Amino acid sequence: MKTIKIQNVTQEEIHVLQNELHEYQNSLASNLRSQSDFLNAIIYVDLALRLWFNFRNKIENQQPKKGYSITLKASEAAVLLKVCLWQNKSNATFERHVKTKYSFTLDQQLKSLQL
Secondary structure, rough: OOEEEEEEEOOHOOOOOOOHHHHHHHHHHHHHOOOOHHHHHHHHHHHHHHHHHHHHHHHHEEEEEEEOOHHHEEHHHHHHHHHOOOOOOOOOOHHHHHHHHHHHHHHHHHHHOOO
């Protein structure tokens, strides 16, 4: 399986991504209209929760000087891209900037994967 690598991620950016994953998980429950939506939500929540814990472990276990390096599976990168593209009205400028930055990076790397 191909992987996506994001480098030089600051601790503040990881916190933003972690927060967005949590808020995205909570918003999924309110938009369920069919069984297919329900099953997709289970997949998204499972992957988002895995990413949330992955980010938490990174923050707790290491303090790199140049920033964190995050390796994601294609499915995890796709969910993180979906979270970055999600329009959260409560985001401040910094949060929007972080989401835009990583949405470009993830989109570019996902499109370059040769499946």
